Amino acid sequence: MRLKAAFVLCLLASFVLTATGIAQEGHPLTGVWYGDWGPPNAKQRNHLTVQMQWTGKEVTGLVNPGPDSYQLKLVTLDSSKWTVHIEADAKDEKGQVSKVVADGKLENIGSYNRTITGTWTQGNTKGTFTLKRD
Amino acid sequence: MRRYLLLVCSALMLGFVTVFLAPSLVKAQQPQDQAPQVQGQEQQGRGQAGGRGGRGNQPAPPSKPTPRWPDGKPRLGALPGERGGIWGSCCGTLANDQTPFQPWAKALLDFRRANEMEPHTRCKPSGGARQFVTPYGTEFVELPDLKRMFIFDIGGPHTFREIFLDGRPHPKDLVPSYYGHSTGRWEDDTLVVETVGFNEAFWIDRAGSPHTEKLVFTERFTRTDYDTLRYEVTVDDPGAYTAPWSRQFQMRWNGNQELFEYVCQENNFAPLLLVGEQGSVDRTSAIVP
Numbered sequence: 001m002r003l004k005a006a007f008v009l010c011l012l013a014s015f016v017l018t019a020t021g022i023a024q025e026g027h028p029l030t031g032v033w034y035g036d037w038g039p040p041n042a043k044q045r046n047h048l049t050v051q052m053q054w055t056g057k058e059v060t061g062l063v064n065p066g067p068d069s070y071q072l073k074l075v076t077l078d079s080s081k082w083t084v085h086i087e088a089d090a091k092d093e094k095g096q097v098s099k100v101v102a103d104g105k106l107e108n109i110g111s112y113n114r115t116i117t118g119t120w121t122q123g124n125t126k127g128t129f130t131l132k133r134d
Numbered sequence: 135m136r137r138y139l140l141l142v143c144s145a146l147m148l149g150f151v152t153v154f155l156a157p158s159l160v161k162a163q164q165p166q167d168q169a170p171q172v173q174g175q176e177q178q179g180r181g182q183a184g185g186r187g188g189r190g191n192q193p194a195p196p197s198k199p200t201p202r203w204p205d206g207k208p209r210l211g212a213l214p215g216e217r218g219g220i221w222g223s224c225c226g227t228l229a230n231d232q233t234p235f236q237p238w239a240k241a242l243l244d245f246r247r248a249n250e251m252e253p254h255t256r257c258k259p260s261g262g263a264r265q266f267v268t269p270y271g272t273e274f275v276e277l278p279d280l281k282r283m284f285i286f287d288i289g290g291p292h293t294f295r296e297i298f299l300d301g302r303p304h305p306k307d308l309v310p311s312y313y314g315h316s317t318g319r320w321e322d323d324t325l326v327v328e329t330v331g332f333n334e335a336f337w338i339d340r341a342g343s344p345h346t347e348k349l350v351f352t353e354r355f356t357r358t359d360y361d362t363l364r365y366e367v368t369v370d371d372p373g374a375y376t377a378p379w380s381r382q383f384q385m386r387w388n389g390n391q392e393l394f395e396y397v398c399q400e401n402n403f404a405p406l407l408l409v410g411e412q413g414s415v416d417r418t419s420a421i422v423p
Contacts, residue, residue: 026334026346026373027238056348056373079241109242110249 027054028109029077029084037102037120037129050131063088063100070100082106084116090123098123104131198360200323203278208323208357210283211274218392220271221363221385223289226340228267228367228381239344239374246342253336257398259312260290261336262329262351263367266385268340273393283318291398297327304330310347312336325355338369346373361387 029052038045052061052075059075074087086102104118113133120129201209212219229235235243254260260268270288277283281300287293295313304315308331318327329351338345349371356364363385370378 026344028242030334030346054346054373056346077238079238082241109245110251 027059028079028082028106028114029059029075030054031133033116033131033133035116035129035131037122037127039125039127042127048129048131063090077106082109084118092123102129104129197362200357200359207320208325209276210325210355210357210363211276212389216389218273218388218390220273220288220388220391220393221266222271222388223269224267224365224383224385226267227343228263228339228369229341229343229379230381233343233379234376235343236374236376242344243342246337246344252340252342254290254398257291258336259293260287261312261332261338262295262314262349263353263369263381264290264336264338264340265295266365266367266383270394270396271385271388271391286393288393288396290396292396295329304328310334314349314351323356327351327353327355329353344374345369345371348373358384363387 031052033048033050033052035048035050036045037048047064049064050061050072051065052059052072059072059077061072061075062069063072064070068091070088070090072086072088074085076085077083078085082105084102084104084106086100086104088100090098090100092098100120100122102118102120104116106114106116108114115133116129116131118129120127201213203209229243254268265272265285265287268287268289272288273286275284275286281298283297283299284294285297293313295316297316297318299318301319302317304317308315310331310333312333312335314329314331316327316329318325320326330349332345332347332349332351334346337343338349349369352368352370354364354366358364364382365385366380366382368378368380369375
């Protein structure tokens with residue numbers, strides 16, 4: 001019975017993901033992006049899942065959906081240079097606000113799997129990030 | 135004996151040519167026969183944007199009046215007895231220099247113009263109003279008893295859309311699609327069609343004008359006489375444009391033209407003319423941006 005329920009859940013999840021996938025064609029930032037960030041020489045980098053959507057006036061979204069998620073506070077796209085600026089308030093291990101500021105360059109715009117690469121600062125840690133649209 | 139063998143051999147060769155080669159030759163000829171008709175039809179439609187199409191220096195003869203159904207509504211499709219009935223296509227693009235693009239949409243349009251990646255080359259449907267700016271034209275099939283109309287297109291992947299004329303509202307939870315959900319109503323002699331529920335996987339015109347899922351097309355079809363269909367489309371997409379904008383043109387009737395098969399093959403790597411140099415195009419993505 002549990003197996004059947006899990007199967008149905010997986011089926012529903014795949015439908016949702018498929019529908020989300022179909023919807024990711026218009027605004028260049030709209031979609032789900034996967035990647036990581038960390039200091040350039042760090043052995044272990046921090047996983048990133050960023051979900052963004054264009055409302056017609058602004059880009060809204062969420063970083064790392066789940067128990068540790070946090071909202072994007074500000075996302076701007078300079079379409080003359082295809083640069084992206086991101087601001088958000090993450091939480092550190094003590095639950096304190098850790099400000100996130102990221103600046104990146106949108107590349108391979110013609111591809112469904114376009115990328116953003118640049119610098120990512122979280123609290124006092126400065127590093128680089130890479131995101132690829134799924 | 136030798137003569138007899140020669141005669142038999144000649145007869146066999148003649149039979150072979152008749153049975154095997156002649157049909158092939160006829161078949162090979164067919165596309166060539168079709169091609170001038172297709173091009174002529176496209177040019178006729180394009181010419182319609184600025185006039186009545188090419189007839190040399192001779193003025194076009196006066197058109198017959200708009201055909202009507204028994205209830206007085208204009209007929210937009212073929213009449214009984216007509217061989218076919220295709221409305222010629224227009225001009226390729228809907229947007230122009232006055233189109234109120236949002237900055238990102240204009241930048242994306244410029245990028246698409248420079249880098250192509252035209253969705254048609256991957257067999258993506260035209261989507262909404264692009265049906266009428268895609269070569270080869272469209273056929274309108276009206277079903278008054280069902281209160282529905284179908285618009286079939288040829289260019290692109292040769293598909294269709296359905297317009298509901300029975301007063302139903304748009305569904306609340308539409309799954310975004312290439313043709314969305316169309317409902318129509320008559321305002322005097324004009325059929326007004328509103329379409330919502332588009333996905334973002336197609337270009338709304340050949341130029342590559344972007345859109346979002348917020349797109350609403352309002353189209354107005356008026357058959358002003360037997361040979362002319364006036365078409366106006368209003369593009370309302372607050373996700374990609376700063377204000378609604380419209381485009382109007384005319385389509386030309388061709389009562390002798392039938393829909394023809396136009397095969398669009400997935401995994402099409404060939405069309406250098408459409409997408410530029412073979413090596414310069416990213417074909418790793420299954421979905422056209």
